[in-house]
Amino acid sequence: MSQSSADPGTAARVRGLLADVFELAQVRLELFTVEARLELSRLTWMAVLAALAVVFVSFGLIFLAVFLTVLLWDTQRLLALGVFTALFLGGGLVLAGLAWQRARQGARMFAATRDELRRDQERLRS
Numbered sequence: 066m067s068q069s070s071a072d073p074g075t076a077a078r079v080r081g082l083l084a085d086v087f088e089l090a091q092v093r094l095e096l097f098t099v100e101a102r103l104e105l106s107r108l109t110w111m112a113v114l115a116a117l118a119v120v121f122v123s124f125g126l127i128f129l130a131v132f133l134t135v136l137l138w139d140t141q142r143l144l145a146l147g148v149f150t151a152l153f154l155g156g157g158l159v160l161a162g163l164a165w166q167r168a169r170q171g172a173r174m175f176a177a178t179r180d181e182l183r184r185d186q187e188r189l190r191s
Contacts, residue, residue, distance in 0.1 A: 089185065097178045104175070126153070 130149040137145040 093178065093181060093185070096181060097175060100175050100178055 130153075134142065134145045134149065
């Protein structure tokens with residue numbers, strides 16, 4: 066009789082434990098989903114702003130280069146063209162290097178989800 070009364074109690078505890086584990090996994094998955102949406106929204110907005118900034122700065126630099134080249138056309142045309150060529154190529158190489166360095170560093174995406182999963186793991190171990 067004690068064995069039959071222990072089985073339903075153990076089974077109920079196991080079911081309760083499994084329900085808690087599934088609920089915990091569901092909450093963590095929802096947190097991950099919320100963070101993924103926020104990160105995607107942030108990255109999309111940054112990409113739009115960056116693209117617009119590149120377009121406007123590029124047009125500004127091109128018109129500045131053309132203006133100064135036309136201004137110096139009678140006296141120092143080759144110097145003006147050489148300086149602007151070196152400036153644009155040098156700036157492009159520096160920015161490409163910075164972008165490459167930034168890409169290699171990586172981002173700390175989903176930090177809250179990883180922290181919560183780490184805390185859960187520590188709680189389960191202790």
